[in-house]
Amino acid sequence: MHLGCDHLCDFQDACIRKVPIFSDLSKEEVHRFQEAVHSKIFAKGQFIFRQGEKSKGLFVLSDGLVKLTILSTDGKEQILRILYPGDFFGQYALLENKTYYANAEALRQTTVCMISKEEFLKIIGHSPKTMFQFLLSVNQKLHESEEWIGARSFLEVEQRLTRYLLYFYQKNNHPGQAFNLPIPKKDFAALIGTTPETLSRKLVGLKKRNIISLEGPRGIKIIDETALQAMVGDIGR
Amino acid sequence: MHLGCDHLCDFQDACIRKVPIFSDLSKEEVHRFQEAVHSKIFAKGQFIFRQGEKSKGLFVLSDGLVKLTILSTDGKEQILRILYPGDFFGQYALLENKTYYANAEALRQTTVCMISKEEFLKIIGHSPKTMFQFLLSVNQKLHESEEWIGARSFLEVEQRLTRYLLYFYQKNNHPGQAFNLPIPKKDFAALIGTTPETLSRKLVGLKKRNIISLEGPRGIKIIDETALQAMVGDIGR
Numbered sequence: 001m002h003l004g005c006d007h008l009c010d011f012q013d014a015c016i017r018k019v020p021i022f023s024d025l026s027k028e029e030v031h032r033f034q035e036a037v038h039s040k041i042f043a044k045g046q047f048i049f050r051q052g053e054k055s056k057g058l059f060v061l062s063d064g065l066v067k068l069t070i071l072s073t074d075g076k077e078q079i080l081r082i083l084y085p086g087d088f089f090g091q092y093a094l095l096e097n098k099t100y101y102a103n104a105e106a107l108r109q110t111t112v113c114m115i116s117k118e119e120f121l122k123i124i125g126h127s128p129k130t131m132f133q134f135l136l137s138v139n140q141k142l143h144e145s146e147e148w149i150g151a152r153s154f155l156e157v158e159q160r161l162t163r164y165l166l167y168f169y170q171k172n173n174h175p176g177q178a179f180n181l182p183i184p185k186k187d188f189a190a191l192i193g194t195t196p197e198t199l200s201r202k203l204v205g206l207k208k209r210n211i212i213s214l215e216g217p218r219g220i221k222i223i224d225e226t227a228l229q230a231m232v233g234d235i236g237r
Numbered sequence: 238m239h240l241g242c243d244h245l246c247d248f249q250d251a252c253i254r255k256v257p258i259f260s261d262l263s264k265e266e267v268h269r270f271q272e273a274v275h276s277k278i279f280a281k282g283q284f285i286f287r288q289g290e291k292s293k294g295l296f297v298l299s300d301g302l303v304k305l306t307i308l309s310t311d312g313k314e315q316i317l318r319i320l321y322p323g324d325f326f327g328q329y330a331l332l333e334n335k336t337y338y339a340n341a342e343a344l345r346q347t348t349v350c351m352i353s354k355e356e357f358l359k360i361i362g363h364s365p366k367t368m369f370q371f372l373l374s375v376n377q378k379l380h381e382s383e384e385w386i387g388a389r390s391f392l393e394v395e396q397r398l399t400r401y402l403l404y405f406y407q408k409n410n411h412p413g414q415a416f417n418l419p420i421p422k423k424d425f426a427a428l429i430g431t432t433p434e435t436l437s438r439k440l441v442g443l444k445k446r447n448i449i450s451l452e453g454p455r456g457i458k459i460i461d462e463t464a465l466q467a468m469v470g471d472i473g474r
Contacts (some may be wrong), residue, residue, distance in 0.1 A: 070383075072391040073471050080383050092380045095373055102379065128365050136332055137373045142375055143329045143338065145382035146307075146317050152389070153427075154309035190390075234310045 015039055015062045015113035018086055021133040022123075029127060032082075036119035042106040043173040050103050055093035062084050064110025065182050068102045072187055079191045082107075082182050084171045091138065093122065152193050159191040159233030161202050165212070166232065168223050178213075178221035185218070252276055255323055255332040256297045259360075266364060268452075270442045273356035279343040284405035287340050292330035294353040298322050301347025302419050316428045319419050321408045328375065331357065344419055388470075389430050396470035397429040398439050403469065404447070406459050415450075415458035422455070 015037055028085055039062065044046055048059060051071060066083040074120070080102055094101045094117050115123070124131035136166045151160055172179035181188055189199040203220075211224045222228060252274055262270070276299065279285055288308060303320040317339055320326055330337045330449060331354050352360070361368035388397055409416035418425055426436040440457075443449045448465055450458045459465060 070387045070391075072387075076391060078387050078390040080386060087424075092376055095376050096380075101384065124369075125365065128362065131365065131368055131372065132361075135368065135375065138372060138375050138379055139329055139332050142382060143333075143377040145379060145386065147338065149317060149382065149386065149389075150307045150309075150315050153315040153369065153430075154307075154313060193390075 015060065019060045019088060019113075020086060021088065021137050022130060024129045024133055025123075025127060029123075030193060033115075033119060033123055036122075037113050037115055039111055039113045042110045044108045044110075045104055046106050048104040048106065048110075048112055049090065049100050052099050054099055055090065055097070055117060057090065057114050058088055058094055058120045059090045059104065060088045060113040060115070062111040062113050064112075065107040066104050066110055066112075066141055067107055067183060067187075068104055070102050077187075077190075079183065079187055079233075082168075082175060088137070091134075127193065155195045155233045157192065157198055158202050158205075159231060160194075161199065161234075162206075162228050162231040164188070164192055165220065166225075167230055168220075169225075178219045180214045181218040181220060252297065252299045252348075255299055256350075257323060258325065258374050259367060261366045261370055262360075262364060266360075269400065270352075270356060272361055274350050274352055276348055276350045279349060281343055281345045281346045281347075283343050285341040285343065285347075285349055286337050287337060289336050291336055292327065292334070292354060293328065295325055295331055295352045295357045296341065297325045297352070299348040299350050301349075302344040303341050303347055303349075304344055304420060304424075305341055307339050314424075314427075316420065316423040316424060319405075325374070328371075367463075392470045394429065394431045394435055394441050395442075396468060397431075397436060398436065399443075399465050399468040400470075401425070401429055402459065403458065403465055405457075405460075406462075415452045415456045416453040417420045418457065 018175055022030070049056060061083050063085055066087075066089070067079050068081045068083060068089060069077045069079050071077055081089075083104075089104055090100065092098070100133065107165075124134060151163065155163075168182060169179060183191070185199060186196045189196045192199070194202075203212070203214060206228075211222075211227045211229070213221045213223055215221055259267070279301075285303065286293060298320050300322055302314050303324075303326070305318040305320060305326060306314045306316050308314055318326075320341075326341055327337065329335070361371060388400065392400075405416060405419060420428070422436060423433045427431045429436070431439075439452060440449070442463075444451055446464070448459075448461045450460055452458055
């Protein structure tokens with residue numbers, strides 16, 4: 001029974017299909033759950049949720065860019081993670097029945113799919129394979145966080161910078177082309193634990209060595225990926 | 238069929254029962270899986286596993302104390318986590334089929350229960366409730382890691398110190414009594430991102446304000462828990 005939802009259903013189907021954790025769902029399961037998925041467009045600067053709000057469900061980034069941040073009591077912001085299409089977020093508050101511990105803010109026009117808590121629990125309750133995929137993803141995020149704690153302790157600014165440049169480059173999905181930093185340089189500096197001045201100096205240094213070129217205020221083109229890869233540093237592996 | 242394994246089975250049963258993620262297993266399920274659990278005692282300073290080794294399974298700390306650390310290429314150590322009885326570890330390498338990204342070292346004589354990958358996957362495959370408990374635990378660890386990334390950025394040394402003192406105190410399980418820091422002061426200083434000198438000064442400061450007393454080289458007694466609680470700082474909640 002698809003009464004007049006053809007376009008919408010296709011859209012929601014795409015939203016579910018885009019997310020690696022749901023890739024094991026059968027076509028029937030996708031159909032069964034697609035009505036539970038609501039998509040919403042957020043303008044640049046809009047909050048999808050804020051610290052302290054009650055959980056609304058699981059969010060999946062379909063298109064656009066989102067930053068997850070926490071604020072200190074005096075209003076300073078720390079970026080925890082930049083989210084790209086296919087990433088999910090909001091799972092902590094959902095699974096723990098708690099309020100959000102971070103803010104999710106759209107960095108440009110962004111489409112997000114939302115699955116209510118009840119529906120999400122139904123999905124993973126019906127599909128152990130999906131629950132396992134979800135477990136793998138949370139496990140992967142935990143690893144990234146712990147590795148980052150190590151990187152902040154051990155690696156030099158330049159190594160942390162090159163790690164992120166390669167990450168943004170890879171997520172940008174247009175090999176060989178210039179990409180824009182997803183966040184302003186001052187936020188990028190805070191993310192990698194340095195000052196804006198040091199960041200600028202390091203970027204100019206990479207440019208002088210012909211490893212990157214700088215294109216406009218936020219544009220970066222990677223010229224020598226191999227050289228960059230050789231600079232990311234090792235955390236004792 | 239319990240041919241002569243009475244004492245051993247009881248012991249392994251206790252090992253499984255101790256772990257919150259397995260608390261939902263029925264008595265039958267515990268019996269079914271207890272033969273898959275191998276326990277092993279490690280002396281202080283012994284490694285349960287090392288960075289780069291192949292996964293041996295899931296480890297559950299039954300008794301003792303373990304530190305998870307990563308090493309920089311020049312041999313500097315960063316503690317990621319102190320593990321207490323009931324904590325599990327090694328799940329990243331197990332679920333991702335990768336080598337360990339951290340070292341697990343016994344901080345004193347420690348009993349560890351090990352479940353092979355095959356058996357662990359069988360357990361969570363048979364019991365969606367257990368898989369869900371496991372998902373909740375990994376999700377909780379992710380939250381702690383991200384909160385710590387925020388704490389390292391926002392909080393003052395004293396706030397990070399009081400957070401850990403309260404954590405050790407709570408894990409020590411003897412309300413009102415003195416406890417020993419689980420790690421030497423220089424490691425504790427690195428864990429909270431400060432120097433040993435600053436750590437000592439802060440501890441003496443807390444002592445002068447009659448909030449703690451210092452008992453021997455590593456002993457600490459919390460005198461005014463309320464005052465300590467008021468000092469942990471807020472990450473913008």
